[in-house]
Amino acid sequence: MRFDPFLATRTSRMGASAIREILKVVSAPGMVSLAGGIPAKESFPMEIMEELFSQVLRRYGSNAFQYDLTEGFPPLREALVPFLADRGIRVEAKQILVTTGSQGVLDGVAKILISPGDGIAVEAPTYLGAIQAFNPYEPRYVRLETDEEGVVPESLDEVLHKKNVKFVYLVPTFQNPTGKTLSVKRRMEIAQIICQHRALLVEDDPYSMLRYRGEPLPPIYTFAPENTVYISTLSKVFAPGLRIGFFLAPPPLDRWLVLAKQGVDLHTSTLNQALAAEYIGGGYLAKQVLKIVSLYAPRQEAMLKAMEKYFPSSFNWTKPEGGMFIWAEGPKELDLEQVYYRAIERKVAYVPGKFFFTEPGEGMSTMRLNFTCSDAPTLEKAIRTLGDVLAEAVVPKRKVHAV
Amino acid sequence: MRFDPFLATRTSRMGASAIREILKVVSAPGMVSLAGGIPAKESFPMEIMEELFSQVLRRYGSNAFQYDLTEGFPPLREALVPFLADRGIRVEAKQILVTTGSQGVLDGVAKILISPGDGIAVEAPTYLGAIQAFNPYEPRYVRLETDEEGVVPESLDEVLHKKNVKFVYLVPTFQNPTGKTLSVKRRMEIAQIICQHRALLVEDDPYSMLRYRGEPLPPIYTFAPENTVYISTLSKVFAPGLRIGFFLAPPPLDRWLVLAKQGVDLHTSTLNQALAAEYIGGGYLAKQVLKIVSLYAPRQEAMLKAMEKYFPSSFNWTKPEGGMFIWAEGPKELDLEQVYYRAIERKVAYVPGKFFFTEPGEGMSTMRLNFTCSDAPTLEKAIRTLGDVLAEAVVPKRKVHAV
Numbered sequence: 001m002r003f004d005p006f007l008a009t010r011t012s013r014m015g016a017s018a019i020r021e022i023l024k025v026v027s028a029p030g031m032v033s034l035a036g037g038i039p040a041k042e043s044f045p046m047e048i049m050e051e052l053f054s055q056v057l058r059r060y061g062s063n064a065f066q067y068d069l070t071e072g073f074p075p076l077r078e079a080l081v082p083f084l085a086d087r088g089i090r091v092e093a094k095q096i097l098v099t100t101g102s103q104g105v106l107d108g109v110a111k112i113l114i115s116p117g118d119g120i121a122v123e124a125p126t127y128l129g130a131i132q133a134f135n136p137y138e139p140r141y142v143r144l145e146t147d148e149e150g151v152v153p154e155s156l157d158e159v160l161h162k163k164n165v166k167f168v169y170l171v172p173t174f175q176n177p178t179g180k181t182l183s184v185k186r187r188m189e190i191a192q193i194i195c196q197h198r199a200l201l202v203e204d205d206p207y208s209m210l211r212y213r214g215e216p217l218p219p220i221y222t223f224a225p226e227n228t229v230y231i232s233t234l235s236k237v238f239a240p241g242l243r244i245g246f247f248l249a250p251p252p253l254d255r256w257l258v259l260a261k262q263g264v265d266l267h268t269s270t271l272n273q274a275l276a277a278e279y280i281g282g283g284y285l286a287k288q289v290l291k292i293v294s295l296y297a298p299r300q301e302a303m304l305k306a307m308e309k310y311f312p313s314s315f316n317w318t319k320p321e322g323g324m325f326i327w328a329e330g331p332k333e334l335d336l337e338q339v340y341y342r343a344i345e346r347k348v349a350y351v352p353g354k355f356f357f358t359e360p361g362e363g364m365s366t367m368r369l370n371f372t373c374s375d376a377p378t379l380e381k382a383i384r385t386l387g388d389v390l391a392e393a394v395v396p397k398r399k400v401h402a403v
Numbered sequence: 404m405r406f407d408p409f410l411a412t413r414t415s416r417m418g419a420s421a422i423r424e425i426l427k428v429v430s431a432p433g434m435v436s437l438a439g440g441i442p443a444k445e446s447f448p449m450e451i452m453e454e455l456f457s458q459v460l461r462r463y464g465s466n467a468f469q470y471d472l473t474e475g476f477p478p479l480r481e482a483l484v485p486f487l488a489d490r491g492i493r494v495e496a497k498q499i500l501v502t503t504g505s506q507g508v509l510d511g512v513a514k515i516l517i518s519p520g521d522g523i524a525v526e527a528p529t530y531l532g533a534i535q536a537f538n539p540y541e542p543r544y545v546r547l548e549t550d551e552e553g554v555v556p557e558s559l560d561e562v563l564h565k566k567n568v569k570f571v572y573l574v575p576t577f578q579n580p581t582g583k584t585l586s587v588k589r590r591m592e593i594a595q596i597i598c599q600h601r602a603l604l605v606e607d608d609p610y611s612m613l614r615y616r617g618e619p620l621p622p623i624y625t626f627a628p629e630n631t632v633y634i635s636t637l638s639k640v641f642a643p644g645l646r647i648g649f650f651l652a653p654p655p656l657d658r659w660l661v662l663a664k665q666g667v668d669l670h671t672s673t674l675n676q677a678l679a680a681e682y683i684g685g686g687y688l689a690k691q692v693l694k695i696v697s698l699y700a701p702r703q704e705a706m707l708k709a710m711e712k713y714f715p716s717s718f719n720w721t722k723p724e725g726g727m728f729i730w731a732e733g734p735k736e737l738d739l740e741q742v743y744y745r746a747i748e749r750k751v752a753y754v755p756g757k758f759f760f761t762e763p764g765e766g767m768s769t770m771r772l773n774f775t776c777s778d779a780p781t782l783e784k785a786i787r788t789l790g791d792v793l794a795e796a797v798v799p800k801r802k803v804h805a806v
Contacts, residue, residue: 001601001629003656006569008518008540014662041465049468053456062444065452065642100503100646100668107667111539115411132666136514137411166409198404226404239468241673243503253406259417263535264510265503269672270644 010116013135019128019355022340026349032382034369035349037176037324043292043372044239048284055282056274064274070262072098072246073273079280080246087208088218089230095248099261100268102206102233102245106133107264109167109202109229112256114139119165123151125327125356125363127176127204130169141358144168148318150180153189160197167200167229172220174207174323177356177368181320184217191223200253201228209237209289211322212297226250229257234276236324237289242272300326302376303369303383310387312394317369326369327353331394334365339393346389348382413519416538422531422758425743429752435785437772438752440579440727446695446775447642451687458685459677467677473665475501475649476676482683483649490611491621492633498651502664503671505609505636505648509536510667512570512605512632515659517542522568526554528730528759528766530579530607533572544761547571551721553583556592563600570603570632575623577610577726580759580771584723587620594626603656604631612640612692614725615700629653632660637679639727640692645675699727705779706772706786713790715797720772729772730756734797737768742796749792751785 026033056064060075071077077093084091099105106129114120116138122130124143131141142163145155151170159165170190172182182190194201203220221230225248233245249257261267279285303326307317317328330336337352353366371379429436459467463478474480480496487494502508509532517523519541525533527546534544545566548558554573562568573593575585585593597604606623624633628651636648652660664670682688706729710720720731733739740755756769774782 001653003603003653006516006603006656007659008514008516008521010518011515011659014515014659014666038470041469044465044468046460046465046468049460050457054453057449057452062447062449065447065449065644066444067441067638067643100672103667103669111411112414112417113409113411115413118411129669136663136666200406200409235470239674240470241468243668243670243672250404250406253409256410256414256417260539263417263539264506264667265646266506266532267646269503269646269675271642272672272674 010136010138013138019351022337022352023349025344030347031344031349032347032374032378033349034371034382034386035351036370036373038373039236039240039324040295040372043295045279045284045288052275052278052282052284055278056271059278060274064271066270068267068270068273070258070267072096072268073270073277075277075281076273079277083280083285087216088222089248091248095254097247097249097254097258098268098273099245099247100265101235101240101243102204102231102247103129103133104245104261104264104268105229105231105247105257106130106204108257108260110134110137110139111260112253113166119163121156121159121163121165121168122358123170123175124358125177125353125366126169126358127171128356130204131358143359146180148180149186150175150178150182151190153186153193156190157193160193160199165199167202168194169202169204170220171204171206173205173217174210174320174325176207176323177325177351177353178327179318179320179323179325180327181217187217187220188223191220194227195224199227203228203230205230205232206236207323210293210296210324212293212300214321221248229253237285237292238276238279242269242275244268244272244276296324296372298376299371299374299379303371303379306380306383307387310384312387312391314394315390324370324372326371328367328369329353330365330390332365334393336365336367339389342393343386343389346385348386348389350386413539413541416541422754425740425755426752428747433750434747434752435750435777435781436752437774437785437789438754439773439776441776442639442643442695442727443698443775446698448682448687448691455678455681455685455687458681459674462681463677467674469673471670471673471676473661473670475499475671476673476680478680478684479676482680486683486688490619491625492651494651498657500650500652500657500661501671501676502648502650503668504638504643504646505607505634505650506532506536507648507664507667507671508632508634508650508660509533509607511660511663513537513540513542514663515656516569522566524559524562524566524568524571525761526573526578527761528580528756528769529572529761530574531759533607534761546762549583551583552589553578553581553585554593556589556596559593560596563596563602568602570605571597572605572607573623574607574609576608576620577613577723577728579610579726580728580754580756581730582721582723582726582728583730584620590620590623591626594623597630598627602630606631606633608633608635609639610726613696613699613727615696615703617724624651632656640688640695641679641682645672645678647671647675647679699775701779702774702777702782703729706774706782709783709786710790713787715790715794717797718793727773727775729774731770731772732756733768733793735768737796739768739770742792745796746789746792749788751789751792753789
């Protein structure tokens with residue numbers, strides 16, 4: 001049977017992503033992957049898992065295995081109140097909604113807001129998972145200019161003036177892929193612009209607890225709570241395999257997002273929410289975050305130092321105060337997707353930056369490097385190898401061929 | 404801020420379901436709910452949960468908490484091979500795809516197949532959760548006639564001849580809400596009709612293991628594997644709070660469904676899939692199903708006996724050989740939604756059948772009764788009370804008012 005003619009018009013927008021193809025080799029034996037977007041397994045609190053599970057059984061019994069509310073497991077929502085207060089977000093438990101990873105609410109916001117052709121304003125580059133969530137709803141992407149901090153307020157103002165956009169999607173802290181972080185001043189400016197235009201901001205905040213230097217910054221949500229859908233996750237500070245995300249949304253969007261979720265998965269795993277409730281409520285999370293930071297900080301430092309030492313002088317890169325990624329940019333004429341194939345021959349993988357742009361042809365000379373998944377000596381060695389590959393690549397190839 | 408103007412055109416199709424409103428009272432103190440669609444908590448294998456969890460930690464360690472493949476956790480997919488073979492379905496592990504509850508793939512099939520206005524053929528009545536999953540993609544529903552067995556083959560043939568439908572959605576075994584089951588003969592006829600028309604069947608099979616009498620029947624999938632998306636779940640034979648569903652789909656729909664899922668939740672909880680792998684692979688499931696059947700069978704028997712005794716003679720109802728529901732129908736003029744309010748005053752709740760129809764005005768004199776969530780004496784008492792309420796209601800009201 002040929003079922004291709006059965007496909008919906010939207011489905012063409014969901015095409016097998018080239019990034020999946022290109023990254024297939026990443027798990028080959030001997031490969032050092034700087035391509036991952038995942039936490040280190042050593043960051044999971046494995047030593048307390050059995051204890052957490054016993055507590056869940058004692059406290060919730062069979063309720064932890066039963067169907068539950070679409071909005072979320074009440075004890076987790078309660079536990080998230082002080083957790084969010086630590087970020088300057090003061091809300092009640094009933095305002096906090098749980099999703100199956102933060103991916104779940106990215107799907108939800110596009111589902112309830114985007115009719116085909118509606119605009120979504122995004123940073124260039126932006127988080128690939130968000131694009132994958134949004135694409136099936138057939139949006140039109142509007143590009144926001146960025147500088148070393150992230151999105152440029154004037155660009156946002158201009159876009160909201162001229163283009164009709166349903167929402168603005170930003171990752172303001174340790175952005176994926178760039179690691180860039182907006183200053184407080186700029187957060188306030190952006191909040192003001194969003195409110196002035198009576199616009200909607202979708203603020204994705206998965207990384208803010210992974211801070212290795214500097215002071216925590218308030219989410220943009222705190223400056224514009226009535227115009228912001230605030231999204232976060234436990235994937236980077238507990239365990240991503242549990243798929244626990246959560247969000248806040250102004251009414252009536254909160255109710256629509258719950259209805260959308262009901263159609264997609266009824267509710268998020270009760271057991272995993274119960275584990276998360278015990279993890280946060282029992283004070284384990286606070287301690288674990290310190291461990292994670294002390295695991296990742298030296299890795300990031302090792303990568304940055306090695307880049308300083310081994311990368312060609314024609315490269316620039318971000319020096320984020322936290323998160324999981326460093327973003328590097330080579331000379332304009334360099335195609336870092338082509339270079340990727342030479343790097344993997346030498347057993348080092350990264351993500352060519354072009355995949356994080358919504359417009360074809362952009363970001364050809366950029367790359368994303370992850371530092372959370374290998375130890376410092378491995379990272380040092382990988383960056384040295386990668387530095388060699390890049391150095392060879394920046395030698396103008398035309399000359400070589402002309403010989 | 405008023406965000407209503409921001410909503411997508413599809414969102415109006417996701418309206419807060421009236422059934423949610425009507426069922427809000429179900430958890431009031433003293434209420435006996437025959438309205439539930441959920442397994443009894445006593446059906447969960449609580450006594451082995453700690454052991455399963457320890458096995459998961461021993462066998463998979465931190466991998467059980469890490470991001471995993473969108474397609475599903477490989478050990479679970481392996482464990483499902485013999486599980487499906489027991490139903491007559493012979494497939495390889497790589498063909499089995501995991502979702503976050505079977506709800507996840509209901510969302511997926513509509514997402515990849517339905518453009519606004521496309522037809523979906525459904526039984527009348529049909530499963531409400533499927534309608535909630537399909538609605539956001541703005542389908543047009545085409546009604547299939549049913550008789551005491553379920554869908555009538557001639558009606559299916561006619562619909563596939565005349566109307567343009569993208570897929571046919573059926574629950575062939577112990578259907579929700581009616582409990583009806585298609586005979587083998589009719590399954591084969593339906594498979595033949597589907598294949599003749601080069602159509603696509605979505606076969607939802609959550610209840611077939613809950614069989615209290617009679618012989619197991621082969622899924623329609625076994626007669627038309629190239630034209631069927633086969634969906635099942637562990638929610639009724641393990642624990643629904645773990646949100647583990649799975650499916651088979653002909654290519655290229657399988658690949659598109661994986662891509663759709665990737666945008667929605669990246670993957671289903673690794674931990675819960677690992678628990679399910681140990682539960683099935685360790686031989687626990689087979690034993691637990693026997694326990695569940697011996698828990699539910701007397702409950703169903705008690706309900707059916709009590710209905711015989713206490714329901715007005717003008718009522719008819721199904722006598723399913725398994726599942727979770729009995730479907731009752733009163734005299735045509737009776738409005739069982741109105742009667743519902745009198746029933747809950749007497750502390751018995753059910754679901755008015757009209758909610759399971761896609762066309763307004765249908766099924767007014769029908770009701771769905773669940774027997775899995777209370778013990779036999781409680782069910783007997785509830786049905787007696789309900790019998791009284793129904794008897795009062797079938798007395799022609801005009802006469803009463805005329806006094």
